[in-house]
Amino acid sequence: MQPAPAFRDLAHIDAWIFDLDNTLYPAHSSLFPQIDARMGLFIQRLLNVDPAEAHRIQKGLFHSHGMTLPGLMALYNVDPHDFLAQVHDVDLEVIRPHPELGDLISRLPGRKFVFTNADAPYATRVLERLGLTEAFDALHDIHALDYVPKPQPPAYAHMCATHGIDPARALFVEDMARNLAPAKAIGMATVWIDNGSEQGPIDGLDHIDFRVTDLAAFLADVLAGLEQQA
Structure with a gap:
């Protein structure tokens, strides 16, 4: 993580943007593996293939299209609502409530957003x-x-554009380093939750402003730094 003085550089931020999966809850909660497994089952049934072939297809689509769904839509005319309803039928009991994190996020100055490749339900x-x-x-x-x-x-x-966000006044938090590169390119401050969930090679870290392992601790430090400035 960057040294404390760097938090002074965040005083201009008025839009705080967070990924969802493996970012707002720990990767070790093992929620996403449930989703991953259900994607595999969906592909097995759709294409009548064995688990190994379904896994190969799934990961190929993930890397070529950014996520599995757009690839399935493009190549196999899959209905996105049907796909998402099936793969998100998972047990959420594996993740623990974290009201302290909610308090920290609520205290950040400005607007707060979830930006996810999942669906709203x-x-x-x-x-x-x-x-x-x-x-x-x-x-x-x-x-x-x-x-x-x-x-x-x-x-x-x-x-x-949808939310009237100025990228130069926004900060984006993600567990996948590759998803931060486009954010940095348009001027956002970037925070990588380095928790082992990154998939595939990482082409350098120049686009990462803060590399952290504990989101709540990071936000507490940010708030402390901002309060010192006030």
Whole structure:
């Protein structure tokens, strides 16, 4: 993590943007592996393939299209609502409520957003489970993005245009380093939650402003730094 004086550089931020999965809850909660497994089952049934082939197809689509869904839509005419309903039918009991995180996010000056490649029904359930629903002003999901997901640059432009966000006054928190590169390119401050959930190679870290392992601790330090400035 950057030394404390760097927090002074965040006084201009008035839009705080957070990814959902493996960012607002710990990767070790093992929620996303449930989703991953259900994606595999969906592909097995759709294409009548074995688990190994379904996994190969799934990961290939993830890396070529940014997420599995747009690839399935493009190649197999999959209905996105049907796909998302099936893969998000998971047990949320594996994640623990984190009201302290909600308090920290609520105290940040400005507006707070969730920016996710998941859909709103699932994201809302996760936020409710975590106790974070009241901490956010808006949620921007894959339907709002018209199925053009992170890390494709149009996703970030669409997010900013929809909510009137000035990228130069925004900070984006993500567990996947590659999803931060387009944010940095348009002027956002970037925070990488380095928790082992990153998939695939990372082409350098020059686009990362803050590399942290504990989101709550990071936000507490940010708030302390901002309060010292006030």
